[in-house]
Amino acid sequence: MFDELTGNSRVKAVLKRMLVSDRLPGAMLFTGEEGIGKRLFALEVARALNCRTPKDNEACGICSSCVRIGKLNYPQRDDADEWSQIIWTNHPDVGLVIAPKRVLRVEQMRQIEKEANFRPFEGKARVFLIDEADKLNDASANALLKVLEEPPRTSYLILITARPAMLLPTILSRCQMIRFSPLTPDEIETHITKNNLVDAKTARLRARAAGGSMGRALSGDLVTFTSQRKAMLKVLNALVLSEDRAQLLRSAEQLNEAQYKDEFEERLDVLETLIRDAWMLSLGVDSSRLVNEDLSAELREVAQKMDSGRAADWILQIEDLREQLIVNVNRKVTTDSLFLVMAGDVAAGKRPKVR
Numbered sequence: 001m002f003d004e005l006t007g008n009s010r011v012k013a014v015l016k017r018m019l020v021s022d023r024l025p026g027a028m029l030f031t032g033e034e035g036i037g038k039r040l041f042a043l044e045v046a047r048a049l050n051c052r053t054p055k056d057n058e059a060c061g062i063c064s065s066c067v068r069i070g071k072l073n074y075p076q077r078d079d080a081d082e083w084s085q086i087i088w089t090n091h092p093d094v095g096l097v098i099a100p101k102r103v104l105r106v107e108q109m110r111q112i113e114k115e116a117n118f119r120p121f122e123g124k125a126r127v128f129l130i131d132e133a134d135k136l137n138d139a140s141a142n143a144l145l146k147v148l149e150e151p152p153r154t155s156y157l158i159l160i161t162a163r164p165a166m167l168l169p170t171i172l173s174r175c176q177m178i179r180f181s182p183l184t185p186d187e188i189e190t191h192i193t194k195n196n197l198v199d200a201k202t203a204r205l206r207a208r209a210a211g212g213s214m215g216r217a218l219s220g221d222l223v224t225f226t227s228q229r230k231a232m233l234k235v236l237n238a239l240v241l242s243e244d245r246a247q248l249l250r251s252a253e254q255l256n257e258a259q260y261k262d263e264f265e266e267r268l269d270v271l272e273t274l275i276r277d278a279w280m281l282s283l284g285v286d287s288s289r290l291v292n293e294d295l296s297a298e299l300r301e302v303a304q305k306m307d308s309g310r311a312a313d314w315i316l317q318i319e320d321l322r323e324q325l326i327v328n329v330n331r332k333v334t335t336d337s338l339f340l341v342m343a344g345d346v347a348a349g350k351r352p353k354v355r
Ligand SMILES: [Zn+2]
Pocket: 050, 051, 052, 053, 054, 059, 060, 061, 062, 063, 064, 065, 066
């Protein structure tokens, strides 16, 4: 029942059409960012193929096949050898592989090749999910190609990745690509609220902080997020309201402290959302459309003093910094200079206010 899954109605329609017309490709590649349900959709396809009482070619969700396909038997121990086997569901025809360490191994692909050649033990089709397919190296990709070249008619491979560009063209050319979109904040909020995962106010905040990813909405650490926002709002205030350079340098320093090392990019993300929100408010957009809706009072204050040209520059400057980080420049120096360049416009006050 695809309807039970959140978001991506276009993907649902495509998959349903393929199932109904009995033209599901033997090899598919599900792409789209992390945490938006690609794996759940893949398992739903496996269910639809093996359901004992399907309705309109969709899985019933309640027969023993459907129930067992929903249960993956992950190894209990942190043992690379155990994680290097196919991880079966409770259904003998549906399994998954993921990278035990940083790469998917050749023996995992050989195991899939061997298993894919068997006829289904119980259901109508064997389905193998290859998660984190971007972690195929040359050797394992070549082993997988053997299956992709001549997939047995009753076996289906579903590759899953957030980084399709990392895959070899030979793999890409043999898979039908299905692109997933990020979820909207409303879709995430509805899902979280419907399943009673958190209270309504937190659901709204999480949905908006998640950047389209259900995974992030559910696993994201709200305490960290709140403190990141507080720190980055200080930067924005120092830029626009107090024009306090000392505060900016303190913030830059804090951003570079060892304890926040892993959060560096997240904090830049947060700063960008705050700038965008203030910018939207300055354009008269309703506060319900902001990422940081709960901070709309603070942001409105910023918006009143900020001109949109400067907001656009700031976002470009942050993006520049990100590019520089890819080539590994000194982070401390670049952050200091980022904030000072951003402040440059404030202090000099040269740019005419555009309203
Ligand atoms: Zn069923």
